[in-house]
Amino acid sequence: MPKEYSKSLANCLCFYNPQPSDKNTCASNAMKKALILAQSLFISSMQCATIRPMKHHKLIIIGSGPAGYTAAIYAGRAELSPLVAAGPEPGGQLTTTTEVENFPGFPNGIVGPDLMQAMRDQATKFGTEVVDASVTKVNLKSTPLSITIGDEEHTTDCVIIATGASALWLGQTNEQRLRGKGVSACATCDGFFFKGKAVAVVGGGDAAMEEATFLTKFANHVTVLVRSDKLRASKPMIKRAEENPKITIRYNTVVTDILGEATVTGLKLKHVIDSTEEELPVGGLFLAIGHRPNTDVFRDQLELDQKGYIVIQNQVLTSIPGVFVAGDVADYRYRQAITAAGWGCMAALEAEKFLSHKE
Numbered sequence: 001m002p003k004e005y006s007k008s009l010a011n012c013l014c015f016y017n018p019q020p021s022d023k024n025t026c027a028s029n030a031m032k033k034a035l036i037l038a039q040s041l042f043i044s045s046m047q048c049a050t051i052r053p054m055k056h057h058k059l060i061i062i063g064s065g066p067a068g069y070t071a072a073i074y075a076g077r078a079e080l081s082p083l084v085a086a087g088p089e090p091g092g093q094l095t096t097t098t099e100v101e102n103f104p105g106f107p108n109g110i111v112g113p114d115l116m117q118a119m120r121d122q123a124t125k126f127g128t129e130v131v132d133a134s135v136t137k138v139n140l141k142s143t144p145l146s147i148t149i150g151d152e153e154h155t156t157d158c159v160i161i162a163t164g165a166s167a168l169w170l171g172q173t174n175e176q177r178l179r180g181k182g183v184s185a186c187a188t189c190d191g192f193f194f195k196g197k198a199v200a201v202v203g204g205g206d207a208a209m210e211e212a213t214f215l216t217k218f219a220n221h222v223t224v225l226v227r228s229d230k231l232r233a234s235k236p237m238i239k240r241a242e243e244n245p246k247i248t249i250r251y252n253t254v255v256t257d258i259l260g261e262a263t264v265t266g267l268k269l270k271h272v273i274d275s276t277e278e279e280l281p282v283g284g285l286f287l288a289i290g291h292r293p294n295t296d297v298f299r300d301q302l303e304l305d306q307k308g309y310i311v312i313q314n315q316v317l318t319s320i321p322g323v324f325v326a327g328d329v330a331d332y333r334y335r336q337a338i339t340a341a342g343w344g345c346m347a348a349l350e351a352e353k354f355l356s357h358k359e
Protein backbone atom coordinates (compact mmCIF):
# COMPACT_ATOMS: atom_id res chain seq x y z
CA MET A 1 0.00 0.00 0.00
CA PRO A 2 1.54 3.40 -0.89
CA LYS A 3 2.60 5.43 2.27
CA GLU A 4 1.49 8.71 0.69
CA TYR A 5 -2.03 7.33 0.44
CA SER A 6 -2.25 6.81 4.27
CA LYS A 7 -0.67 10.19 4.99
CA SER A 8 -3.09 12.18 2.91
CA LEU A 9 -5.99 10.18 4.34
CA ALA A 10 -4.72 11.08 7.86
CA ASN A 11 -4.69 14.77 6.94
CA CYS A 12 -8.26 14.51 5.73
CA LEU A 13 -9.44 12.79 8.93
CA CYS A 14 -7.73 15.43 11.07
CA PHE A 15 -9.15 18.22 8.99
CA TYR A 16 -12.71 16.92 9.53
CA ASN A 17 -12.18 16.32 13.28
CA PRO A 18 -14.74 18.78 14.83
CA GLN A 19 -12.74 19.68 18.03
CA PRO A 20 -9.11 18.87 17.80
CA SER A 21 -7.77 19.30 21.36
CA ASP A 22 -4.23 18.54 20.38
CA LYS A 23 -3.07 18.71 16.89
CA ASN A 24 -0.31 16.11 17.43
CA THR A 25 -2.64 13.57 19.15
CA CYS A 26 -5.11 14.10 16.41
CA ALA A 27 -2.48 13.58 13.79
CA SER A 28 -1.19 10.38 15.40
CA ASN A 29 -4.70 8.92 16.04
CA ALA A 30 -5.78 9.91 12.61
CA MET A 31 -2.71 8.30 11.12
CA LYS A 32 -3.59 4.98 12.84
CA LYS A 33 -7.21 5.17 11.68
CA ALA A 34 -6.06 6.14 8.24
CA LEU A 35 -3.71 3.19 8.08
CA ILE A 36 -6.52 0.76 8.94
CA LEU A 37 -8.94 2.45 6.55
CA ALA A 38 -6.40 2.67 3.75
CA GLN A 39 -5.46 -0.97 4.24
CA SER A 40 -9.06 -2.12 3.95
CA LEU A 41 -9.62 0.17 0.96
CA PHE A 42 -6.47 -1.20 -0.66
CA ILE A 43 -7.54 -4.84 -0.05
CA SER A 44 -11.05 -4.14 -1.42
CA SER A 45 -9.59 -2.46 -4.50
CA MET A 46 -7.33 -5.50 -5.05
CA GLN A 47 -10.35 -7.78 -4.71
CA CYS A 48 -12.25 -5.62 -7.20
CA ALA A 49 -9.37 -5.95 -9.62
CA THR A 50 -9.63 -9.77 -9.57
CA ILE A 51 -13.42 -9.80 -10.13
CA ARG A 52 -13.55 -9.03 -13.81
CA PRO A 53 -16.74 -7.52 -15.17
CA MET A 54 -18.87 -9.84 -17.27
CA LYS A 55 -18.35 -9.24 -20.99
CA HIS A 56 -21.27 -9.11 -23.39
CA HIS A 57 -20.97 -10.15 -27.05
CA LYS A 58 -23.29 -10.30 -30.01
CA LEU A 59 -21.99 -13.73 -30.97
CA ILE A 60 -19.84 -16.39 -29.33
CA ILE A 61 -18.60 -19.30 -31.44
CA ILE A 62 -17.65 -22.42 -29.49
CA GLY A 63 -14.96 -24.41 -31.33
CA SER A 64 -12.16 -23.55 -33.73
CA GLY A 65 -12.29 -26.27 -36.38
CA PRO A 66 -13.32 -25.59 -40.00
CA ALA A 67 -16.94 -25.03 -38.85
CA GLY A 68 -16.05 -22.54 -36.11
CA TYR A 69 -13.51 -20.54 -38.11
CA THR A 70 -15.72 -20.39 -41.22
CA ALA A 71 -18.58 -19.11 -39.07
CA ALA A 72 -16.15 -16.55 -37.61
CA ILE A 73 -15.03 -15.37 -41.06
CA TYR A 74 -18.63 -14.78 -42.16
CA ALA A 75 -19.68 -13.22 -38.86
CA GLY A 76 -16.58 -11.03 -38.76
CA ARG A 77 -17.25 -9.72 -42.26
CA ALA A 78 -20.82 -8.97 -41.13
CA GLU A 79 -19.25 -6.82 -38.37
CA LEU A 80 -20.53 -8.97 -35.52
CA SER A 81 -17.07 -9.02 -33.84
CA PRO A 82 -17.45 -12.66 -32.80
CA LEU A 83 -15.57 -14.24 -29.93
CA VAL A 84 -14.25 -17.75 -30.64
CA ALA A 85 -13.53 -20.12 -27.75
CA ALA A 86 -10.89 -22.33 -29.41
CA GLY A 87 -11.23 -25.18 -26.92
CA PRO A 88 -8.91 -28.04 -26.02
CA GLU A 89 -7.76 -28.55 -29.62
CA PRO A 90 -7.28 -25.12 -31.26
CA GLY A 91 -7.77 -25.60 -35.02
CA GLY A 92 -9.73 -28.83 -34.51
CA GLN A 93 -9.17 -32.31 -35.89
CA LEU A 94 -7.22 -31.22 -38.96
CA THR A 95 -4.34 -30.11 -36.76
CA THR A 96 -3.73 -33.80 -36.07
CA THR A 97 -3.20 -34.74 -39.69
CA THR A 98 -0.55 -34.10 -42.30
CA GLU A 99 -1.59 -33.77 -45.96
CA VAL A 100 -5.13 -32.58 -46.78
CA GLU A 101 -5.72 -33.15 -50.47
CA ASN A 102 -9.47 -32.70 -50.76
CA PHE A 103 -10.04 -29.18 -49.47
CA PRO A 104 -10.88 -27.03 -52.52
CA GLY A 105 -8.37 -24.39 -53.54
CA PHE A 106 -5.19 -26.35 -52.84
CA PRO A 107 -4.28 -28.37 -55.96
CA ASN A 108 -1.00 -29.46 -54.36
CA GLY A 109 -2.57 -30.25 -51.01
CA ILE A 110 -1.93 -28.45 -47.73
CA VAL A 111 -0.89 -29.75 -44.34
CA GLY A 112 -3.71 -29.69 -41.79
CA PRO A 113 -2.15 -27.28 -39.23
CA ASP A 114 -1.28 -24.78 -42.04
CA LEU A 115 -4.84 -24.86 -43.35
CA MET A 116 -6.23 -24.21 -39.88
CA GLN A 117 -3.75 -21.41 -39.15
CA ALA A 118 -4.79 -19.77 -42.45
CA MET A 119 -8.46 -20.03 -41.39
CA ARG A 120 -7.61 -18.50 -38.00
CA ASP A 121 -5.70 -15.64 -39.65
CA GLN A 122 -8.60 -15.01 -42.02
CA ALA A 123 -11.05 -14.94 -39.10
CA THR A 124 -8.98 -12.54 -36.98
CA LYS A 125 -8.40 -10.28 -40.01
CA PHE A 126 -12.13 -9.57 -39.99
CA GLY A 127 -12.37 -8.71 -36.31
CA THR A 128 -12.73 -12.09 -34.62
CA GLU A 129 -11.22 -12.44 -31.16
CA VAL A 130 -9.93 -15.96 -30.45
CA VAL A 131 -9.50 -17.17 -26.87
CA ASP A 132 -7.47 -20.37 -26.50
CA ALA A 133 -9.65 -21.78 -23.72
CA SER A 134 -12.59 -24.15 -23.35
CA VAL A 135 -16.19 -23.50 -22.55
CA THR A 136 -16.77 -25.06 -19.14
CA LYS A 137 -20.41 -24.14 -18.52
CA VAL A 138 -23.34 -22.76 -20.47
CA ASN A 139 -26.78 -21.48 -19.58
CA LEU A 140 -28.76 -21.45 -22.79
CA LYS A 141 -32.02 -20.94 -20.90
CA SER A 142 -31.11 -17.45 -19.70
CA THR A 143 -31.48 -14.14 -21.55
CA PRO A 144 -28.90 -13.12 -22.59
CA LEU A 145 -27.25 -16.52 -23.02
CA SER A 146 -24.45 -17.21 -20.58
CA ILE A 147 -21.20 -18.90 -21.66
CA THR A 148 -18.34 -19.54 -19.24
CA ILE A 149 -14.96 -19.72 -20.95
CA GLY A 150 -12.34 -21.08 -18.57
CA ASP A 151 -13.53 -19.42 -15.35
CA GLU A 152 -14.74 -16.22 -16.99
CA GLU A 153 -18.45 -15.75 -17.56
CA HIS A 154 -19.56 -14.04 -20.77
CA THR A 155 -23.02 -13.16 -21.98
CA THR A 156 -24.11 -13.20 -25.58
CA ASP A 157 -27.17 -12.67 -27.79
CA CYS A 158 -26.31 -15.57 -30.00
CA VAL A 159 -24.11 -18.66 -30.00
CA ILE A 160 -22.81 -21.07 -32.64
CA ILE A 161 -21.80 -24.49 -31.33
CA ALA A 162 -19.04 -26.07 -33.43
CA THR A 163 -17.35 -28.40 -30.95
CA GLY A 164 -16.89 -31.31 -33.38
CA ALA A 165 -16.63 -34.99 -32.56
CA SER A 166 -13.58 -37.00 -31.57
CA ALA A 167 -12.76 -40.35 -33.14
CA LEU A 168 -12.51 -43.24 -30.71
CA TRP A 169 -9.12 -44.96 -30.61
CA LEU A 170 -7.97 -48.31 -29.31
CA GLY A 171 -5.89 -46.63 -26.63
CA GLN A 172 -2.59 -48.33 -27.43
CA THR A 173 0.78 -46.63 -27.07
CA ASN A 174 1.94 -47.13 -30.65
CA GLU A 175 -1.40 -46.00 -32.02
CA GLN A 176 -0.85 -42.36 -31.12
CA ARG A 177 2.82 -42.48 -32.20
CA LEU A 178 1.82 -43.78 -35.63
CA ARG A 179 -1.22 -41.54 -36.12
CA GLY A 180 -0.89 -39.95 -39.55
CA LYS A 181 1.87 -42.48 -40.33
CA GLY A 182 -0.43 -45.32 -41.25
CA VAL A 183 -2.96 -45.13 -38.43
CA SER A 184 -6.11 -43.22 -39.35
CA ALA A 185 -9.72 -42.80 -38.31
CA CYS A 186 -10.93 -41.51 -41.67
CA ALA A 187 -10.83 -43.64 -44.83
CA THR A 188 -12.38 -40.87 -46.96
CA CYS A 189 -9.56 -38.56 -45.86
CA ASP A 190 -6.58 -40.91 -45.99
CA GLY A 191 -7.53 -43.91 -48.17
CA PHE A 192 -5.89 -42.34 -51.19
CA PHE A 193 -2.46 -42.66 -49.52
CA PHE A 194 -2.70 -46.46 -49.39
CA LYS A 195 -2.68 -47.29 -53.09
CA GLY A 196 -1.53 -50.87 -53.68
CA LYS A 197 -1.05 -51.63 -49.96
CA ALA A 198 -2.70 -54.11 -47.62
CA VAL A 199 -4.66 -52.40 -44.85
CA ALA A 200 -6.83 -53.41 -41.91
CA VAL A 201 -10.05 -51.90 -40.57
CA VAL A 202 -11.13 -52.34 -36.95
CA GLY A 203 -14.86 -52.37 -36.27
CA GLY A 204 -18.02 -54.29 -36.94
CA GLY A 205 -20.64 -51.64 -37.60
CA ASP A 206 -21.88 -49.82 -40.70
CA ALA A 207 -18.97 -47.38 -40.58
CA ALA A 208 -16.45 -50.24 -40.65
CA MET A 209 -18.18 -51.89 -43.62
CA GLU A 210 -18.36 -48.57 -45.45
CA GLU A 211 -14.72 -47.73 -44.76
CA ALA A 212 -13.58 -51.23 -45.82
CA THR A 213 -15.54 -51.11 -49.06
CA PHE A 214 -14.27 -47.59 -49.82
CA LEU A 215 -10.66 -48.61 -49.12
CA THR A 216 -10.78 -51.39 -51.75
CA LYS A 217 -10.62 -48.61 -54.36
CA PHE A 218 -7.00 -48.06 -53.33
CA ALA A 219 -5.71 -50.92 -51.20
CA ASN A 220 -4.92 -54.30 -52.73
CA HIS A 221 -6.48 -56.04 -49.74
CA VAL A 222 -8.56 -55.03 -46.71
CA THR A 223 -8.83 -57.19 -43.58
CA VAL A 224 -11.71 -56.28 -41.29
CA LEU A 225 -11.00 -57.15 -37.66
CA VAL A 226 -14.09 -57.80 -35.55
CA ARG A 227 -13.82 -58.29 -31.79
CA SER A 228 -16.94 -60.45 -31.46
CA ASP A 229 -18.33 -63.33 -33.48
CA LYS A 230 -20.75 -61.18 -35.49
CA LEU A 231 -21.11 -57.86 -37.26
CA ARG A 232 -23.38 -55.06 -36.04
CA ALA A 233 -23.70 -53.54 -39.50
CA SER A 234 -26.90 -53.54 -41.53
CA LYS A 235 -27.56 -56.54 -43.82
CA PRO A 236 -27.01 -54.71 -47.13
CA MET A 237 -23.69 -53.28 -45.88
CA ILE A 238 -22.52 -56.72 -44.70
CA LYS A 239 -23.54 -58.30 -48.02
CA ARG A 240 -21.60 -55.67 -49.96
CA ALA A 241 -18.47 -56.23 -47.90
CA GLU A 242 -18.75 -60.03 -47.95
CA GLU A 243 -19.16 -60.10 -51.73
CA ASN A 244 -16.09 -57.92 -52.29
CA PRO A 245 -13.17 -60.22 -53.21
CA LYS A 246 -10.68 -57.71 -51.78
CA ILE A 247 -12.21 -57.90 -48.26
CA THR A 248 -11.59 -60.59 -45.63
CA ILE A 249 -13.55 -60.44 -42.39
CA ARG A 250 -11.91 -61.97 -39.32
CA TYR A 251 -14.06 -62.50 -36.26
CA ASN A 252 -13.06 -62.82 -32.59
CA THR A 253 -9.85 -60.95 -33.32
CA VAL A 254 -8.32 -57.97 -31.52
CA VAL A 255 -5.27 -55.81 -32.22
CA THR A 256 -2.78 -56.07 -29.37
CA ASP A 257 -0.03 -53.93 -30.91
CA ILE A 258 0.74 -51.79 -33.94
CA LEU A 259 4.15 -52.43 -35.46
CA GLY A 260 6.47 -50.10 -37.35
CA GLU A 261 9.04 -47.38 -36.68
CA ALA A 262 8.47 -44.57 -39.20
CA THR A 263 5.22 -45.97 -40.60
CA VAL A 264 2.91 -48.90 -39.90
CA THR A 265 4.33 -52.22 -41.11
CA GLY A 266 2.04 -54.68 -39.38
CA LEU A 267 -0.26 -55.59 -36.51
CA LYS A 268 -0.07 -58.03 -33.65
CA LEU A 269 -3.37 -59.87 -33.44
CA LYS A 270 -4.90 -62.06 -30.78
CA HIS A 271 -7.70 -64.54 -31.26
CA VAL A 272 -10.04 -63.95 -28.31
CA ILE A 273 -11.31 -67.55 -28.09
CA ASP A 274 -8.07 -69.57 -28.12
CA SER A 275 -5.66 -66.68 -27.28
CA THR A 276 -3.41 -67.54 -30.21
CA GLU A 277 -1.29 -64.65 -31.49
CA GLU A 278 -0.01 -63.78 -34.95
CA GLU A 279 1.35 -60.89 -36.97
CA LEU A 280 -0.52 -59.43 -39.92
CA PRO A 281 1.63 -57.40 -42.33
CA VAL A 282 -0.28 -54.23 -43.32
CA GLY A 283 0.70 -50.71 -44.34
CA GLY A 284 -2.28 -49.05 -42.72
CA LEU A 285 -4.78 -49.38 -39.89
CA PHE A 286 -8.17 -47.68 -40.01
CA LEU A 287 -10.23 -47.34 -36.84
CA ALA A 288 -13.96 -47.42 -37.38
CA ILE A 289 -15.11 -47.93 -33.81
CA GLY A 290 -17.11 -44.74 -33.52
CA HIS A 291 -16.91 -41.05 -32.71
CA ARG A 292 -17.79 -39.18 -29.56
CA PRO A 293 -19.44 -35.79 -30.11
CA ASN A 294 -18.03 -33.09 -27.83
CA THR A 295 -21.33 -32.21 -26.19
CA ASP A 296 -20.84 -32.93 -22.48
CA VAL A 297 -21.11 -29.26 -21.61
CA PHE A 298 -24.51 -29.01 -23.37
CA ARG A 299 -26.19 -31.89 -21.56
CA ASP A 300 -29.44 -30.73 -19.88
CA GLN A 301 -29.33 -27.61 -22.06
CA LEU A 302 -30.01 -28.92 -25.55
CA GLU A 303 -31.67 -31.97 -27.03
CA LEU A 304 -29.03 -34.63 -27.79
CA ASP A 305 -29.62 -37.90 -29.62
CA GLN A 306 -28.72 -41.32 -28.20
CA LYS A 307 -25.10 -41.01 -29.27
CA GLY A 308 -24.81 -37.48 -27.88
CA TYR A 309 -25.01 -35.53 -31.16
CA ILE A 310 -26.97 -32.28 -31.02
CA VAL A 311 -30.42 -32.66 -32.54
CA ILE A 312 -30.85 -29.97 -35.15
CA GLN A 313 -33.88 -28.54 -36.85
CA ASN A 314 -33.83 -27.14 -40.34
CA GLN A 315 -30.07 -27.60 -40.90
CA VAL A 316 -28.47 -25.36 -38.25
CA LEU A 317 -31.22 -24.38 -35.82
CA THR A 318 -31.90 -25.74 -32.36
CA SER A 319 -35.02 -25.51 -30.22
CA ILE A 320 -33.52 -22.41 -28.54
CA PRO A 321 -33.71 -19.12 -30.49
CA GLY A 322 -30.23 -17.72 -31.04
CA VAL A 323 -28.46 -21.08 -30.58
CA PHE A 324 -27.06 -22.51 -33.82
CA VAL A 325 -25.00 -25.60 -34.58
CA ALA A 326 -22.34 -26.34 -37.20
CA GLY A 327 -20.09 -29.20 -38.27
CA ASP A 328 -19.27 -32.65 -36.92
CA VAL A 329 -20.97 -31.98 -33.57
CA ALA A 330 -24.23 -32.69 -35.37
CA ASP A 331 -22.96 -34.54 -38.43
CA TYR A 332 -22.33 -38.26 -38.09
CA ARG A 333 -22.72 -38.80 -41.80
CA TYR A 334 -20.24 -36.77 -43.86
CA ARG A 335 -17.61 -35.67 -41.30
CA GLN A 336 -15.43 -33.70 -43.71
CA ALA A 337 -13.64 -30.37 -43.39
CA ILE A 338 -15.49 -28.88 -46.33
CA THR A 339 -18.93 -29.96 -45.07
CA ALA A 340 -18.10 -28.58 -41.62
CA ALA A 341 -16.93 -25.30 -43.19
CA GLY A 342 -20.09 -25.06 -45.30
CA TRP A 343 -22.14 -25.71 -42.20
CA GLY A 344 -20.26 -22.96 -40.35
CA CYS A 345 -21.14 -20.56 -43.16
CA MET A 346 -24.84 -21.46 -42.91
CA ALA A 347 -24.86 -21.05 -39.13
CA ALA A 348 -23.24 -17.61 -39.38
CA LEU A 349 -25.75 -16.44 -42.00
CA GLU A 350 -28.61 -17.59 -39.75
CA ALA A 351 -27.01 -15.92 -36.72
CA GLU A 352 -26.67 -12.67 -38.63
CA LYS A 353 -30.34 -12.84 -39.68
CA PHE A 354 -31.38 -13.59 -36.10
CA LEU A 355 -29.41 -10.63 -34.73
CA SER A 356 -30.67 -8.20 -37.35
CA HIS A 357 -34.29 -9.14 -36.55
CA LYS A 358 -33.52 -8.61 -32.87
CA GLU A 359 -32.27 -5.04 -33.36
Ligand SMILES: Cc1cc2nc3c(=O)[nH]c(=O)nc-3n(C[C@H](O)[C@H](O)[C@H](O)COP(=O)(O)OP(=O)(O)OC[C@H]3O[C@@H](n4cnc5c(N)ncnc54)[C@H](O)[C@@H]3O)c2cc1C
Nearest residue numbers: 063064065067087089092093135164189327328335336337
Ligand atom coordinates in the same frame (compact mmCIF):
# COMPACT_ATOMS: atom_id res chain seq x y z
C1 LIG B 1 -6.65 -37.60 -38.64
C2 LIG B 1 -7.77 -36.92 -39.41
C3 LIG B 1 -7.57 -36.59 -40.72
C4 LIG B 1 -8.58 -35.96 -41.43
N1 LIG B 1 -8.37 -35.65 -42.73
C5 LIG B 1 -9.33 -35.01 -43.42
C6 LIG B 1 -9.12 -34.64 -44.79
O1 LIG B 1 -8.07 -34.93 -45.36
N2 LIG B 1 -10.13 -33.98 -45.41
C7 LIG B 1 -11.31 -33.68 -44.79
O2 LIG B 1 -12.18 -33.05 -45.41
N3 LIG B 1 -11.54 -34.01 -43.50
C8 LIG B 1 -10.59 -34.67 -42.81
N4 LIG B 1 -10.81 -35.05 -41.52
C9 LIG B 1 -12.12 -34.75 -40.92
C10 LIG B 1 -12.18 -33.28 -40.51
O3 LIG B 1 -11.05 -32.98 -39.75
C11 LIG B 1 -13.45 -32.99 -39.73
O4 LIG B 1 -14.56 -33.40 -40.45
C12 LIG B 1 -13.54 -31.50 -39.41
O5 LIG B 1 -12.40 -31.07 -38.74
C13 LIG B 1 -14.77 -31.18 -38.59
O6 LIG B 1 -14.76 -29.82 -38.32
P1 LIG B 1 -15.53 -29.19 -37.07
O7 LIG B 1 -15.21 -27.75 -37.11
O8 LIG B 1 -16.94 -29.61 -37.09
O9 LIG B 1 -14.91 -29.87 -35.79
P2 LIG B 1 -13.41 -30.10 -35.28
O10 LIG B 1 -12.41 -29.94 -36.34
O11 LIG B 1 -13.47 -31.38 -34.54
O12 LIG B 1 -13.21 -28.92 -34.25
C14 LIG B 1 -13.89 -28.92 -33.02
C15 LIG B 1 -13.41 -27.75 -32.21
O13 LIG B 1 -14.21 -27.63 -31.04
C16 LIG B 1 -13.36 -27.33 -29.95
N5 LIG B 1 -14.02 -27.72 -28.71
C17 LIG B 1 -14.38 -28.94 -28.27
N6 LIG B 1 -14.92 -28.84 -27.04
C18 LIG B 1 -14.91 -27.52 -26.70
C19 LIG B 1 -15.30 -26.76 -25.57
N7 LIG B 1 -15.84 -27.34 -24.49
N8 LIG B 1 -15.09 -25.43 -25.58
C20 LIG B 1 -14.58 -24.82 -26.65
N9 LIG B 1 -14.19 -25.48 -27.77
C21 LIG B 1 -14.35 -26.80 -27.77
C22 LIG B 1 -12.06 -28.08 -30.24
O14 LIG B 1 -11.00 -27.50 -29.52
C23 LIG B 1 -11.96 -27.86 -31.74
O15 LIG B 1 -11.31 -26.64 -31.99
C24 LIG B 1 -9.82 -35.67 -40.78
C25 LIG B 1 -10.01 -35.99 -39.45
C26 LIG B 1 -8.99 -36.61 -38.76
C27 LIG B 1 -9.19 -36.96 -37.30
